[in-house]
Structures are given as C-alpha cells and as structure tokens.
Amino acid sequence: MSTDTNNKLTIRDLKLWYDDFEALHGVDLDIPSGKVTAFIGPSGCGKSTFLRCLNRMNDRIPGCRVQGDVLLEGNDIYAPDVDVVQLRTHIGMVFQKPNPFPKSIYENIAYAPRIHGMMQDGPDMDALVETALKKASIWDEVKDKLKQPGTALSGGQQQRLCIARTIAIQPDVILMDEPCSALDPIATAKIEELMDELKQEYTIVIVTHNMQQAARASDFTAYFYLGDLIEYGKTTDIFTAPKNQRTEDYITGRFG
Amino acid sequence: MTEHTIKRFEDELTALKEKILCMGGLVEKAVRRSMKSVLQVDPGKAQKVIDRDRAINALEVEIDEMTRSMLALRQPAAGDLRLVIATIKIVTDLERSGDLAEGIADAMLQTKDHPIIHTSSLETLAELVIEQVKYALDAFASEDFEKALDCVAKDKKVNKTFKAFQRENLTYLMEDPRQITAGLLASAIGKNLERIGDHAVNIAEMVIYMVKGHDIRHVDHKTAAALISGELSED
Ligand SMILES: Nc1ncnc2c1ncn2[C@@H]1O[C@H](COP(=O)(O)OP(=O)(O)OP(=O)(O)O)[C@@H](O)[C@H]1O
Numbered sequence: 280m281s282t283d284t285n286n287k288l289t290i291r292d293l294k295l296w297y298d299d300f301e302a303l304h305g306v307d308l309d310i311p312s313g314k315v316t317a318f319i320g321p322s323g324c325g326k327s328t329f330l331r332c333l334n335r336m337n338d339r340i341p342g343c344r345v346q347g348d349v350l351l352e353g354n355d356i357y358a359p360d361v362d363v364v365q366l367r368t369h370i371g372m373v374f375q376k377p378n379p380f381p382k383s384i385y386e387n388i389a390y391a392p393r394i395h396g397m398m399q400d401g402p403d404m405d406a407l408v409e410t411a412l413k414k415a416s417i418w419d420e421v422k423d424k425l426k427q428p429g430t431a432l433s434g435g436q437q438q439r440l441c442i443a444r445t446i447a448i449q450p451d452v453i454l455m456d457e458p459c460s461a462l463d464p465i466a467t468a469k470i471e472e473l474m475d476e477l478k479q480e481y482t483i484v485i486v487t488h489n490m491q492q493a494a495r496a497s498d499f500t501a502y503f504y505l506g507d508l509i510e511y512g513k514t515t516d517i518f519t520a521p522k523n524q525r526t527e528d529y530i531t532g533r534f535g
Numbered sequence: 536m537t538e539h540t541i542k543r544f545e546d547e548l549t550a551l552k553e554k555i556l557c558m559g560g561l562v563e564k565a566v567r568r569s570m571k572s573v574l575q576v577d578p579g580k581a582q583k584v585i586d587r588d589r590a591i592n593a594l595e596v597e598i599d600e601m602t603r604s605m606l607a608l609r610q611p612a613a614g615d616l617r618l619v620i621a622t623i624k625i626v627t628d629l630e631r632s633g634d635l636a637e638g639i640a641d642a643m644l645q646t647k648d649h650p651i652i653h654t655s656s657l658e659t660l661a662e663l664v665i666e667q668v669k670y671a672l673d674a675f676a677s678e679d680f681e682k683a684l685d686c687v688a689k690d691k692k693v694n695k696t697f698k699a700f701q702r703e704n705l706t707y708l709m710e711d712p713r714q715i716t717a718g719l720l721a722s723a724i725g726k727n728l729e730r731i732g733d734h735a736v737n738i739a740e741m742v743i744y745m746v747k748g749h750d751i752r753h754v755d756h757k758t759a760a761a762l763i764s765g766e767l768s769e770d
C-alpha cells in the first residue's frame with residue numbers, strides 16, 4: 280500500500296506480541312512526508328500499539344516483542360546500533376492526556392534541548408522557547424507568564440504546550456495518540472488547525488476516535504481492525520467511497 | 536448492508552429512499568399521462584397532470600428538508616453520504632421532469648383548435664423516454680448500476696429519434712403552413728420529452744455514483760464502464 284508522495288516512514292510486515300498475544304498481524308504501510316496520516320478503528324484494534332512501534336515506545340513494555348521493519352527515511356529504527364533516546368528526538372510523541380512537567384512553562388520547552396545538548400541557556404534558548412510556543416499557537420496566551428507552572432494552564436493550553444515541547448527538539452515526525460480526547464471543541468479546533476500548519480515542516484501521525492476529526496484534519500487515513508490494517512488511502516476516498524466493506528461499515532457507524 | 540448502530544438514522548435513510556421512489560413514481564406517471572393526453576387527445580388527462588404537479592413540488596421540498604437535517608445532524612459518510620448527495624441531485628432532476636411533463640400537458644391543451652395530425656414519431660420518442668425514466672428509477676430502487684448504465688446508453692437512440700422527429704415535423708410545416716401552430720406545439724412536446732430523457736440520464740449517473748462511488752458524468756460510455764469495473768482509476 281503505497282502513496283505517490285515521498286515516504287517518511289516505511290513499515291513492512293510489522294508484527295507485535297504482548298507475551299503470546301499477537302496484537303499486530305503483519306502490517307505494511309507507507310507514511311507520506313509532510314502530511315497528516317490518521318489511524319482509526321474500534322477500541323483495542325491496535326492503533327496505539329502500532330503508533331508506539333513508530334518510535335519504539337513498546338520497548339519498555341515487558342513481554343512485548345516486535346518483528347518486521349520500521350524504516351525512517353530508509354533507516355531501520357530497530358537496528359541494534361540505534362540510540363532510542365536519539366531516535367525520539369527525530370520522532371516525538373504527544374499523548375492523550377496533556378502531561379506537562381511540573382515545572383515552569385519556560386522549563387517545559389527548554390528542558391529537552393538542554394539535556395540533549397542542543398542548546399545552552401541564554402538568548403538563543405529564549406528564542407527557541409518563543410519559536411516553539413509560537414509554532415504551537417500558544418505564545419500569545421503564555422508570553423507574560425513563562426515562569427508560571429505548565430500545570431496551571433487549561434487542558435487545551437497544556438496540550439499545545441506539550442506540542443511546543445515536542446517541536447522544540449525539532450523532530451521529523453510527530454506522533455499523537457488521541458491528542459484531543461480531553462479537549463472541548465474550540466481547543467480541538469485549535470489543535471487541528473495547528474496540525475495543518477505543522478505539516479508544512481513535520482510529518483504527523485494521529486490516532487483518533489473522532490471520525491469527523493480524521494475526516495477534517497488528515498490527508499491519509501488508515502483503518503485498523505483486530506490487529507490488521509484493513510484499508511489505507513486518501514482521506515477523501517476513505518470517507519466518500521471506501522473500497523472495503525468493513526471500512527464502510529465502520530465509517531458509516533454500522534459497526535458491531 | 537449491515538444495520539446502522541443508530542437505529543433512527545437507519546430508519547431515516549430508508550424513509551429518504553422511499554420518498555425519492557414515491558416522487559419518482561409520481562413523475563413517471565405524469566410523463567406517461569401527459570403523453571396519453573396528447574396521443575388520445577384527452578384534455579381531462581392533461582388537466583390532471585397540471586393539477587398533480589403540486590404534489591411533486593411538495594415532495595421536493597420535503598426531501599430537501601430531510602437531506603438538510605441529515606447532513607447537519609448525522610454527518611453521513613461513505614455510502615450514506617453518497618446516498619444523501621445523490622438524493623439532493625436526483626430530486627432536482629425529478630422536479631424538472633415533472634415541470635416538463637406539465638409543459639407537455641399545457642401544450643396539449645393548446646392543441647384544441649390546432650390538432651396535431653402526425654403523432655407516430657412523437658409516440659416512438661415517448662416510449663423510449665418513458666423507458667429511460669423507468670430504468671433510472673428502477674436502477675435507484677435496486678441500486679443496480681448496470682441498469683443505470685443501460686439508461687445512459689439509451690440516450691443515443693433517444694437523441695437520434697428526436698432529431699428524426701424534428702426533421703419530419705419540419706417537413707410537415709413546410710408542406711402546409713396551416714399546420715404551423717400544431718407543428719410548433721408538437722415540436723415543444725418533442726423537446727420536452729428529449730429533456731426528460733436527459734434528466735433520466737442525470738439520475739442514472741447519480742445512481743452509479745451512489746452505488747460505485749464513480750463520477751461518470753462527461754466521460755464516454757467506454758471510459759465509464761472501465762471506471763466502474765475498476766480497470767481505470769479516477770485520477
Ligand atoms: N501493555 C499491554 N499488555 C498486553 N496487552 C496489551 C497491552 N497494550 C495493549 N494490549 C492489547 O493489544 C490490543 C491492542 O491495544 P491498543 O491499545 O493498541 O488498541 P487501540 O486501538 O489503541 O485501542 P483504543 O482505541 O481503546 O485506545 C488490545 O487487545 C489490548 O488489550
């Protein structure tokens with residue numbers, strides 16, 4: 280299943296086991312560069328599992344075993360010489376629940392660039408913090424309270440702060456697992472608009488339960504069911520004329 | 536297709552289809568009756584067509600309201616979305632066809648003092664067009680894209696027959712100037728029939744979109760068939 284555009288990530292025959300439970304049954308997928316790709320499917324079908332494979336978040340889960348290839352611009356991210364911490368600077372993740380560090384807004388952004396040795400404190404760091412907050416469309420709301428704790432922001436602001444934190448280390452790919460499920464419609468709209476802007480520079484992969492969100496915010500959509508990738512294509516095609524009956528049933532609400 | 540998880544939406548979709556079929560039935564009847572009034576010289580039938588057009592218009596408004604609320608409240612996708620979109624377009628074609636049938640009835644009433652003498656070509660044209668309308672509606676009812684393609688294919692013959700009728704009609708006009716009024720009315724009736732055929736084709740094309748997801752408007756028959764069979768991709 281391939282797309283016309285350049286592919287940022289190439290996944291081949293990816294299988295995953297949690298102990299002896301096979302959660303992914305050999306998934307092939309090309310994720311195009313500079314686009315938003317959405318993963319949809321019923322609860323438990325393996326969306327989060329698959330997403331976590333893309334920056335090796337599953338490594339930490341005991342009993343979890345991965346087989347197959349995940350290539351970032353042709354390089355195997357599961358190769359033995361890959362530094363996982365380094366990898367995650369290329370492929371960042373935003374989680375379902377906003378999880379700012381219990382530190383100042385400024386520190387939330389500056390922390391990672393500092394420990395990765397990308398930058399020392401000083402005017403350059405100030406500029407980086409400002410740029411990241413601007414790109415995440417939250418600068419205007421926080422510029423006068425950078426010393427205040429990130430946890431004191433609203434849910435939607437916290438989520439944008441977490442996106443800014445991800446952007447600050449200049450990744451290639453941003454993975455988002457249900458980033459809007461705790462947000463109200465306006466905060467959600469802001470994140471969706473943000474994704475649209477960010478895709479100029481980053482490749483975005485989003486897991487969402489909100490079908491309308493997938494339809495609105497993504498360029499490509501992948502439908503998963505019970506550990507299989509059932510259908511993958513342009514979002515407009517998937518939502519107007521899917522090829523697979525199971526996709527059709529899910530998208531039109533005829534599931535189960 | 537599997538039942539919709541939201542039962543009420545399922546019921547709404549069924550009701551929408553039924554309403555379209557009901558409207559289609561009225562339109563088909565109006566076309567048939569208008570031509571009967573012409574061929575049997577029966578002003579009573581013509582008047583009936585004119586009186587019944589209001590029911591068709593009322594259905595148009597009702598169906599429009601249904602599709603509007605479905606788009607707003609249900610956000611249909613995939614096959615459901617295509618059904619709603621097809622419905623919005625089909626309803627317009629049906630309403631126009633109803634008006635054209637009314638136009639035929641209107642013309643018939645004007646033939647009182649100017650009877651149309653030569654009706655056999657009009658009759659042939661009417662048979663073809665009525666069949667086209669029937670095919671389009673049957674295709675919608677049974678979601679049968681092959682029947683819809685047949686309906687589209689019939690248009691060639693309809694156009695040919697219409698042209699032949701026009702040529703013939705013109706000959707009568709030239710032969711006998713006293714026939715001019717009748718000839719012009721006959722010409723108007725023929726033109727309306729031909730346009731009803733065009734609307735049937737539009738409906739059939741929407742049925743194909745609804746069933747298969749392909750837009751075959753403005754492509755030739757061969758390309759359309761290739762699109763539908765999957766030999767050709769949309770872009
Ligand atoms: N840490 C784990 N240990 C064992 N099994 C797991 C673990 N995480 C997920 N699973 C199982 O793997 C399957 C896929 O789970 P996953 O969380 O990827 O689904 P999902 O599509 O993200 O669902 P949801 O939409 O509910 O978030 C499920 O059957 C789940 O129970």
Ligand SMILES: [Mg+2]
Nearest residue numbers: 326327328486
């Ligand atoms: Mg999940």
